[in-house]
Amino acid sequence: xxxxxxxxxxxxxxxxxxxxxxxxxxxxxxxxxxxxxxxxxxxxxxxxxxxxxxxxxxxxxxxxxxxxxxxxxxxxxxxxxxxxxxxxxxxxxxxxxxxxxxxxxxxxxxxxxxxxxxxxxxxxxxxxxxxxxxxxxxxxxxxxxxxxxxxxxxxxxxxxxxxxxxxxxxxxxxxxxxxxxxxxxxxxxxxxxxxxxxxxxxxxxxxxxxxxxxxxxxxxxxxxxxxxxxxxxxxxxxxxxxxxxxxxxxxxxxxxxxxxxxxxxxxxxxxxxxxxxxxxxxxxxxxxxxxxxxxxxxxxxxxxxxxxxxxxxxxxxxxxxxxxxxxxxxxxxxxxxxxxxxxxxxxxxxxxxxxxxxxxxxxxxxxxxxxxxxxxxxxxxxxxxxxxxxxxxxxxxxxxxx
Amino acid sequence: xxxxxxxxxxxxxxxxxxxxxxxxxxxxxxxxxxxxxxxxxxxxxxxxxxxxxxxxxxxxxxxxxxxxxxxxxxxxxxxxxxxxxxxxxxxxxxxxxxxxxxxxxxxxxxxxxxxxxxxxxxxxxxxxxxxxxxxxxxxxxxxxxxxxxxxxxxxxxxxxxxxxxxxxxxxxxxxxxxxxxxxxxxxxxxxxxxxxxxxxxxxxxxxxxxxxxxxxxxxxxxxxxxxxxxxxxxxxxxxxxxxxxxxxxxxxxxxxxxxxxxxxxxxxxxxxxxxxxxxxxxxxxxxxxxxxxxxxxxxxxxxxxxxxxxxxxxxxxxxxxxxxxxxxxxxxxxxxxxxxxxxxxxxxxxxxxxxxxxxxxxxxxxxxxxxxxxxxxxxxxxxxxxxxxxxxxxxxxxxxxx
Numbered sequence: 001x002x003x004x005x006x007x008x009x010x011x012x013x014x015x016x017x018x019x020x021x022x023x024x025x026x027x028x029x030x031x032x033x034x035x036x037x038x039x040x041x042x043x044x045x046x047x048x049x050x051x052x053x054x055x056x057x058x059x060x061x062x063x064x065x066x067x068x069x070x071x072x073x074x075x076x077x078x079x080x081x082x083x084x085x086x087x088x089x090x091x092x093x094x095x096x097x098x099x100x101x102x103x104x105x106x107x108x109x110x111x112x113x114x115x116x117x118x119x120x121x122x123x124x125x126x127x128x129x130x131x132x133x134x135x136x137x138x139x140x141x142x143x144x145x146x147x148x149x150x151x152x153x154x155x156x157x158x159x160x161x162x163x164x165x166x167x168x169x170x171x172x173x174x175x176x177x178x179x180x181x182x183x184x185x186x187x188x189x190x191x192x193x194x195x196x197x198x199x200x201x202x203x204x205x206x207x208x209x210x211x212x213x214x215x216x217x218x219x220x221x222x223x224x225x226x227x228x229x230x231x232x233x234x235x236x237x238x239x240x241x242x243x244x245x246x247x248x249x250x251x252x253x254x255x256x257x258x259x260x261x262x263x264x265x266x267x268x269x270x271x272x273x274x275x276x277x278x279x280x281x282x283x284x285x286x287x288x289x290x291x292x293x294x295x296x297x298x299x300x301x302x303x304x305x306x307x308x309x310x311x312x313x314x315x316x317x318x319x320x321x322x323x324x325x326x327x328x329x330x331x332x333x334x335x336x337x338x339x340x341x342x343x344x345x346x347x348x349x350x351x352x353x354x355x356x357x358x359x360x361x362x363x364x365x366x367x368x369x370x371x372x373x374x375x376x377x378x379x380x381x382x383x384x385x386x387x388x389x390x391x392x393x394x395x396x397x398x399x400x401x402x
Numbered sequence: 403x404x405x406x407x408x409x410x411x412x413x414x415x416x417x418x419x420x421x422x423x424x425x426x427x428x429x430x431x432x433x434x435x436x437x438x439x440x441x442x443x444x445x446x447x448x449x450x451x452x453x454x455x456x457x458x459x460x461x462x463x464x465x466x467x468x469x470x471x472x473x474x475x476x477x478x479x480x481x482x483x484x485x486x487x488x489x490x491x492x493x494x495x496x497x498x499x500x501x502x503x504x505x506x507x508x509x510x511x512x513x514x515x516x517x518x519x520x521x522x523x524x525x526x527x528x529x530x531x532x533x534x535x536x537x538x539x540x541x542x543x544x545x546x547x548x549x550x551x552x553x554x555x556x557x558x559x560x561x562x563x564x565x566x567x568x569x570x571x572x573x574x575x576x577x578x579x580x581x582x583x584x585x586x587x588x589x590x591x592x593x594x595x596x597x598x599x600x601x602x603x604x605x606x607x608x609x610x611x612x613x614x615x616x617x618x619x620x621x622x623x624x625x626x627x628x629x630x631x632x633x634x635x636x637x638x639x640x641x642x643x644x645x646x647x648x649x650x651x652x653x654x655x656x657x658x659x660x661x662x663x664x665x666x667x668x669x670x671x672x673x674x675x676x677x678x679x680x681x682x683x684x685x686x687x688x689x690x691x692x693x694x695x696x697x698x699x700x701x702x703x704x705x706x707x708x709x710x711x712x713x714x715x716x717x718x719x720x721x722x723x724x725x726x727x728x729x730x731x732x733x734x735x736x737x738x739x740x741x742x743x744x745x746x747x748x749x750x751x752x753x754x755x756x757x758x759x760x761x762x763x764x765x766x767x768x769x770x771x772x773x774x775x776x777x778x779x780x781x782x783x784x785x786x787x788x789x790x791x792x793x794x795x796x797x798x799x800x801x802x803x804x
Contacts, residue, residue, distance in 0.1 A: 016458040050478070054485055056418040061485035068496050069481035072474035076452070079471035083456055083463035094470050098500070099545055120545075143501055143522075 001033035003125070003166040007040070007135065007157035011174050012231035013077050014044035016084075022231065023084040025172065026130060030090065034128045037121060037164060039135040039157040040081055042073025063108035067137075067147045070109075071097065074134035074153070082132050092130040095120065097137035097145070102156065104138035104146045111138060111146035113155065116163040133160065151212020158215045162222035169219070169226050170237075171211060176230035177238035178203065178210055181254040181396045185389055190400060192252060194239040199252050200226075202344040202378045216240065250354055251345040251399045256392050258385060260290070261313040262338045262370065264305040265320060267298075267330030275304060278327055285319045287312050291340070291373040291382060301330070305371065307382060310336045338370065339388035342380040343395060355379045361398035367391050403435040405527070405568040409442070409537065409559035413576050414633035415479050416446035418486075424633065425486040427574065428532060432492065436530045439523060439566060441537040441559040442483060444475025465510035469539075469549045472511075473499065476536035476555070484534050494532040497522065499539035499547070504558065506540035506548045513540060513548035515557065518565040535562065553614020560617045564624035571621070571628050572639075573613060578632035579640035580605060580612055583656040583798045587791055592802060594654060596641040601654050602628075604746040604780045618642065652756055653747040653801045658794050662692070662742045663715040664772065664784060666707040667722060669700075669732030677706060680729055687721045689714050693742070693775040693784060703732070707773065709784060712738045740772065741790035744782040745797060757781045763800035769793050 006029060008022050022040075029036045042050075050069050054061050078094035085092040101117025124131045135153025138146050148155050154171060161169035178200065179189040195203070197220035204213045210228055219226050219240065229237030268274050275294065282289055292306040308316050313336055320332050348354045358379055362369060367390065371382035383391055408431060410424050424442075431438045444452075452471050456463050480496035487494040503519025526533045537555025540548050550557050556573060563571035580602065581591040597605070599622035606615045612630055621628050621642065631639030670676050677696065684691055694708045710718050715738055722734050750756045760781055764771060769792065773784040785793055 019459060053478070053482060057421060057482055058485040058489040061481075062488055065481045065484045065488065065496060068484075068498070069478060072477050075474050075477075076455070076471060079463075079467045080455060080459055082467045082470075083460040086464055086467065087460040094467060096470070096547075145498075 001035075001167060003035040003037060003161075003164045004029045004033055005157050005161040005164065005166045005169040006036065006038045006172060007153060007170065008038065008172045008231060009153065009174070010041040010044055010046070012172055013040055013081065016080075018231075019081055019084045020088075022081060022172075023088055023090075025231065026085065027088065027090060029170075030130055033167075035125050037125070037131045037133060037160055037166070038081070039133050039153055039160060040074060040077045041135050041153040042070075043077050043080075046073040046076065064144060067108045067145045070147050071134070071137040071145050074136055078132045078134045085130055085132075090130055091128060092132060093124050094132045094134075095124075096134045097156075098139040098143070100133055100160075102138035102159070104140055104148070106140040106142070106144070106146065108144075108146055110149035111140070113138060113148070113159045116159055118163050121160075121164065148214075151214050154212050154215035155218060158218045158222075158224050158226070161224045162218065166224070169224050171215075171226060171228050172231040173210060173228060174231065175210060175228075176233055176235055177228050178240075179253065180251075180400055181392055182256065185256075185392055186254075186396045188401070189396065192238050193236075194241060195252055196242060196346050197240060198377055199344050199346055200240045202342070202375075203253050203255050211240070250347040250351055251343045253344050254392050254396045254399070255342050255344060256388050257340040257342075258388065259310045260307050260338055260340045260382070261310045261316075261334060261336040262305060262307050262382060263313075263316060263320070264303055264333040265327065265329045265331075266303045266333060267301040268304060269328035270300050270302050271328075274302075274327060278304060281319055281323055281326075282308075282316065285315060287316050287319070291371050291380060293371050307338070307340065307371070337385045338382050339385045339391075340380050340382055341388060341391045341395065342378050343399065344378045346377050348377055348379070357398060358395055361394045362391060365390055365394040367394070403437075403569060405437040405439060405563075405566045406431045406435055407559050407563040407566065407568045407571040408438065408440045408574060409555060409572065410440065410574045410633060411555065411576070412443040412446055412448070414574055415442055415483065418482075420633075421483055421486045422490075424483060424574075425490055427633070428487065429490065429492060431572075432532055435569075437527050439527070439533045439535060439562055439568070440483070441535050441555055441562060442476060442479045443537050443555040444472075445479055445482075448475040448478065466546060469510045469547045472549050473536070473539040473547045476538055480534045480536045487532055487534075492532055493530060494534060495526050496534045496536075497526075498536045499558075500541040500545070502535055502562075504540035504561070506542055506550070508542040508544070508546070508548065510546075510548055512551035513542070515540060515550070515561045518561055520565050523562075523566065550616075553616050556614050556617035557620060560620045560624075560626050560628070563626045564620065568626070571626050573617075573628060573630050574633040575612060575630060576633065577612060577630075578635055578637055579630050580642075581655065582653075582802055583794055584658065587658075587794055588656075588798045590803070591798065594640050595638075596643060597654055598644060598748050599642060600779055601746050601748055602642045604744070604777070605655050605657050613642070652749040652753055653745045655746050656794050656798045656801070657744050657746060658790050659742040659744075660787060660790065661712045662709050662740055662784070663712045663718075663736060663738040664707060664709050664740045665715070665718060665722070666705055666735040667729065667731045667733075668705045668735060669703045670706060671730035672702050672704050673730075676704075676729060680706060683721055683725055683728075684710075684718065687717055689718050689721070693773050693782060695773050709740070709742065709773070739787045740784055741787045741793075742782050742784055743790060743793045743797065744780050745801070746780045748779050750779055750781070759800060760797055763796040764793060767792055767796040769796070 104111035506513035
């Protein structure tokens with residue numbers, strides 16, 4: 001067997017007991033293959049505590065210095081986990097991002113990995129050492145510390161798995177796999193044995209908080225087999241990989257995203273180029289626009305509605321209000337009391353009945369649909385937030401209980 | 403004016419307020435010269451907290467991993483202090499030990515600096531940036547993190563001052579200079595305007611906890627002018643430098659060291675080579691022997707007494723008891739209820755009356771002397787610990803009040 005990459009998140013290494021639990025998982029892998037590379041995050045609330053410390057001093061510090069500060073969190077974890085493995089009698093060495101040689105661009109707090117130097121890790125693996133790597137961090141060309149932003153440790157793990165041509169990249173979390181819906185809401189949600197990268201991407205972006213999209217995109221690009229598993233229970237998880245064509249289950253999951261806001265720009269002059277101008281302005285402002293809907297307004301005008309992540313709402317409104325005249329619009333309406341509920345499944349494209357079945361479930365539950373959006377592998381509806389949980393239950397029951 | 407190196411200890415950067423106080427000191431220097439390099443320690447109890455975290459997991463972790471862990475402490479401080487200076491509107495950059503290029507040997511937790519690469523610091527100084535450097539840490543030739551052990555941040559500061567040919571290396575602490583005696587004991591102790599490196603070395607090793615010996619030795623070797631100053635009060639401190647020959651004050655200070663234990667090896671066979679064997683064994687065991695006294699025992703034997711640091715007592719007793727037969731000794735006696743009280747002054751060597759005056763003070767105070775040791779610039783006596791404070795007072799009064 002070749003290299004195994006394992007990744008453990010912050011909640012899995014939050015205290016000494018949990019660190020020994022993780023050490024046990026690592027030893028299980030080491031007994032199968034002596035080529036084990038482990039990526040860890042900062043312990044529990046460490047990152048939040050460090051951010052708090054910074055805020056006491058400067059509410060707007062440079063991103064470079066934030067990265068110097070935040071990167072200490074993972075460095076603490078790698079040393080403690082190594083000490084636990086030493087205690088248990090296993091050969092181990094910890095490596096920070098710069099010690100590995102995780103080269104990134106200079107975009108502090110949201111850096112992208114450009115290249116990974118595998119020489120040091122391979123030399124330690126040759127000595128049969130378990131290699132513990134600090135996730136979330138790297139260095140830029142000037143030897144400055146960078147961090148990768150949200151989902152950074154997952155990204156580190158997948159990038160290492162790709163660079164080391166690992167057999168598998170195991171992502172350990174506090175859930176034990178990917179489900180057909182959030183198991184906290186839907187009691188009889190089913191755990192998926194495997195999902196494709198594309199399905200996982202849709203599920204991740206739709207709020208099934210298991211894997212960050214960046215890491216799934218990277219895994220897809222380099223064809224890295226992922227497995228999402230529980231840190232605490234020794235049961236099979238969900239494999240994320242390129243799966244075969246036809247699947248029995250057309251719909252793989254029902255996901256909900258509450259971090260969404262709906263905006264309507266009302267009374268735009270119905271001339272060519274106005275929609276272009278609107279979205280060009282938003283793109284320039286780094287706003288991620290999702291579902292878009294255009295309708296005919298009154299008296300030679302049109303209304304354009306779209307959704308953005310809820311935390312982009314303020315920025316979006318500012319851009320729109322600053323440009324009301326340019327857009328020749330009369331009014332901006334908005335709401336952040338909306339949710340996006342989606343069904344995801346690779347087999348959906350060639351089965352038009354799927355969307356209808358979803359709408360039927362919503363109709364039966366008397367839930368009104370604000371907007372609809374579809375892609376090859378998903379159907380999303382925008383509904384009032386207060387109906388979101390009921391909607392997920394109704395849709396899940398329709399597809400998985402009947 | 404050229405480069406100024408400033409060093410602030412852990413208690414000077416313990417919280418946000420203190421960090422802003424330190425930032426003020428740095429700005430004062432920056433206004434005089436825009437070439438300021440600052441060395442900082444870990445905040446307050448951070449290092450102890452990290453050691454505690456490690457102990458929860460492994461009471462005997464590898465020194466390599468301890469250094470990975472401990473070095474995060476200073477990294478946190480450099481980022482926070484940089485954020486404070488950013489907040490105040492000054493150009494600043496933080497650098498860790500490895501970012502500077504502080505090359506050390508591989509003796510983890512007690513590494514020695516071998517070389518400092520000044521390229522990065524000089525390039526930042528050329529941009530008029532205040533450079534904040536993590537003290538106490540470096541890297542070895544394998545890119546592994548090392549720490550310098552006790553007094554490490556002072557050593558970093560002096561080594562940087564030497565490498566950068568700084569005009570002065572200011573050591574900021576919670577005392578405002580070097581005194582003729584510990585001002586907590588002797589109310590009318592005098593602050594010294596300057597002391598020589600050799601005097602400072604004796605004072606430091608005798609428990610005037612201001613500067614660690616390693617840093618003073620380094621300052622002497624590279625002729626770095628030091629100044630010990632208060633972090634909190636803006637008053638002149640004490641300069642440590644090569645001072646002129648004759649001084650008015652023969653005795654520069656009275657110091658006390660409670661971290662001392664006396665050991666007597668009784669009834670050693672009076673044959674050549676026995677003393678050599680004894681001290682060779684102790685040297686092999688890394689025991690620092692200080693005052694040595696040999697006396698004639700009974701029936702063709704001799705007794706050898708010596709002192710060691712109190713925290714070496716257990717190790718010393720183990721070595722001696724393991725080798726009783728080799729040494730042909732009959733008994734080991736010891737006490738850690740002793741103190742070493744010393745007077746230090748460069749002018750002492752040519753003034754034999756100085757030692758007599760010290761003994762007179764002790765006689766008048768009715769304090770019994772166990773052992774005596776003298777060097778070019780100091781006279782030390784070993785006395786019972788319970789008399790130490792009284793002894794310091796009596797000696798100080800004799801030399802400074804009369």
